[in-house]
Amino acid sequence: FPTQLLRSAPMSSLSGALTEVVARVFTELGLSPEFGRVTPSNRPDLGQFQCNGALAAAKAAKQNPRAIAEQVLGRLQTLPQFRDLSLAGPGFINLSLTDDALGAYARAFAADERIGAARKSPPEMVVLDYGGANIAKAMHVGHLRAAIIGEALRRLFLFVGDNVVGDVHMGDWGLQMGMIISEMELRRPDLPYFDAAFKGPYPNASPVTAEELEEIYPTAAAACKADPARMEKARVATAELQQGRPGYRALWQHFFDVSVEMMKRDYGALGVHFDLWKGEACVDPLIAPMVDKMKAMGLAREDQGALIVPVAKPDDKKEIPPLILIKRDGAAMYSTTDLATIVDRVQEQNPDLILYVVDQRQHLHFEQVFRTAIMAGINGKATMEHLGFGTMNGPDGKPFKTRAGGVMKLQDLIAMMSNSAMERLNEQGIATDYDPAERQEIARRVGLAALKFADLSNHPVANYVFDLDRFVRFEGKTGPYLLYAAVRIKSILRKAETQGDTPGAILPPEPGERDLILALGDLPNAVMDAYRERAPNKIADYAYGLAQTFSTYYNAFHILSEPNKAL
Ligand code: ARG
Numbered sequence: 001f002p003t004q005l006l007r008s009a010p011m012s013s014l015s016g017a018l019t020e021v022v023a024r025v026f027t028e029l030g031l032s033p034e035f036g037r038v039t040p041s042n043r044p045d046l047g048q049f050q051c052n053g054a055l056a057a058a059k060a061a062k063q064n065p066r067a068i069a070e071q072v073l074g075r076l077q078t079l080p081q082f083r084d085l086s087l088a089g090p091g092f093i094n095l096s097l098t099d100d101a102l103g104a105y106a107r108a109f110a111a112d113e114r115i116g117a118a119r120k121s122p123p124e125m126v127v128l129d130y131g132g133a134n135i136a137k138a139m140h141v142g143h144l145r146a147a148i149i150g151e152a153l154r155r156l157f158l159f160v161g162d163n164v165v166g167d168v169h170m171g172d173w174g175l176q177m178g179m180i181i182s183e184m185e186l187r188r189p190d191l192p193y194f195d196a197a198f199k200g201p202y203p204n205a206s207p208v209t210a211e212e213l214e215e216i217y218p219t220a221a222a223a224c225k226a227d228p229a230r231m232e233k234a235r236v237a238t239a240e241l242q243q244g245r246p247g248y249r250a251l252w253q254h255f256f257d258v259s260v261e262m263m264k265r266d267y268g269a270l271g272v273h274f275d276l277w278k279g280e281a282c283v284d285p286l287i288a289p290m291v292d293k294m295k296a297m298g299l300a301r302e303d304q305g306a307l308i309v310p311v312a313k314p315d316d317k318k319e320i321p322p323l324i325l326i327k328r329d330g331a332a333m334y335s336t337t338d339l340a341t342i343v344d345r346v347q348e349q350n351p352d353l354i355l356y357v358v359d360q361r362q363h364l365h366f367e368q369v370f371r372t373a374i375m376a377g378i379n380g381k382a383t384m385e386h387l388g389f390g391t392m393n394g395p396d397g398k399p400f401k402t403r404a405g406g407v408m409k410l411q412d413l414i415a416m417m418s419n420s421a422m423e424r425l426n427e428q429g430i431a432t433d434y435d436p437a438e439r440q441e442i443a444r445r446v447g448l449a450a451l452k453f454a455d456l457s458n459h460p461v462a463n464y465v466f467d468l469d470r471f472v473r474f475e476g477k478t479g480p481y482l483l484y485a486a487v488r489i490k491s492i493l494r495k496a497e498t499q500g501d502t503p504g505a506i507l508p509p510e511p512g513e514r515d516l517i518l519a520l521g522d523l524p525n526a527v528m529d530a531y532r533e534r535a536p537n538k539i540a541d542y543a544y545g546l547a548q549t550f551s552t553y554y555n556a557f558h559i560l561s562e563p564n565k566a567l
Contacts, residue, residue, distance in 0.1 A: 361391075
């Protein structure tokens with residue numbers, strides 16, 4: 001068995017491989033194998049790994065923990081892969097591997113295209129909902145975190161082995177549509193879209209550009225807020241749009257088309273991919289049958305002209321108000337389209353999991369939607385999960401705004417990051433011999449890395465402060481630092497090739513190289529922890545630690561100037 005750890009491709013982390021060994025010893029001693037869990041040591045001065053299971057095992061077996069630990073140790077000592085084994089405190093076991101064992105693991109790791117991470121089997125079908133940008137409104141920093149965290153999870157789930165469908169789920173069916181339509185009617189009453197008698201066909205060209213919409217929406221929203229009569233108009237327009245008034249639908253289609261083009265540009269600039277470009281509107285035909293079903297089940301009931309679903313449970317700690325399914329004027333709500341979207345996803349993908357990456361402040365909304373979906377039995381076999389994220393704040397601790405106090409547009413934010421990265425390149429005299437276009441591209445990538453890593457290195461639920469100067473630094477826990485480490489490694493490999501050095505077999509490590517192999521051998525743990533906890537920051541932390549370990553190694557060892565070719 002011990003040689004199996006050395007020869008086969010590592011289908012696990014180093015600590016995972018050791019857990020198998022130690023768990024077997026626990027079993028041999030008549031104890032439960034679950035006590036054999038080995039983790040990287042939090043006291044590297046005492047050993048590379050530790051196992052604390054003897055304490056729990058002793059409690060379960062009503063024995064002395066040190067006695068159990070000594071028996072385990074005795075058996076481990078007969079195995080060839082350990083350089084050092086010791087006992088500490090009431091029964092902690094410290095373990096260190098021989099350099100031969102580490103070298104063998106490193107070779108298997110290098111040969112394994114999954115770098116030690118087992119592929120999940122069987123895969124599950126996962127629908128990821130991490131877009132939520134709204135038609136006719138500019139994308140802003142609120143959609144940034146959803147996109148960045150969601151994209152990281154999409155790649156992570158795919159790597160682990162699930163089937164993933166990423167859906168942008170645009171906001172395109174709510175009251176904001178009626179606000180814009182009624183604002184347009186005031187500005188351009190001549191357009192055929194408002195003439196109920198018009199028989200068509202409607203013009204092919206959009207009467208507005210996306211940029212114009214970005215101005216029209218805030219103006220319309222402010223007017224509706226200030227004037228109840230305007231708000232009433234917007235409500236009526238929304239209800240009529242949803243009921244299918246042809247002119248409104250035609251106008252809506254224009255809003256939709258020009259907005260989607262812009263969203264594709266913005267998400268594309270972030271390197272964020274969606275498999276589906278669906279929105280709230282496209283599930284509209286599913287609403288009526290769904291509502292009928294909920295009525296027939298006695299789930300939905302009338303309340304002051306509206307249709308509501310009471311979702312409170314007796315053991316609720318906080319009051320959960322009823323979900324509003326249909327408003328008095330007949331309009332569908334945000335919750336209604338989210339429910340119909342569940343119906344659609346069950347029909348189309350039949351997912352095992354629907355994961356919503358949406359602002360934590362929408363938690364109540366998702367609680368109401370999930371409860372309703374389960375009571376109505378519309379979620380098929382899907383578990384529904386809301387991964388709520390915190391806000392990106394300005395220095396004042398409030399959600400990030402522009403200097404003028406407005407909403408920061410995503411496009412402007414990205415430009416700001418690139419500019420700041422360019423300043424850093426200039427300051428440090430980096431890439432001065434590159435042509436300007438290529439240099440601009442480097443700045444763009446460095447800026448994007450800064451933005452994405454800053455976001456991903458925080459736990460999703462945490463709020464964090466946008467600190468441009470810190471994010472674009474080449475030192476510290478930043479995206480540019482990681483890029484720098486990766487580029488340095490690539491540069492070494494390229495130079496090695498030029499001087500005729502090719503990779504040979506990995507030899508047992510020198511003492512200073514051990515840390516690098518130990519760090520690499522922990523990668524599968526970081527991946528699986530991030531996957532289980534939906535926490536991409538675990539990978540960000542890992543990557544930063546690995547870059548630091550590499551840097552230490554690089555400073556201590558010759559690489560290109562190493563005279564011993566075999567080494
Ligand atoms: N459009 C919404 C907003 O801007 C976000 C949508 C999130 N996804 C969902 N399935 N509700 O707030």
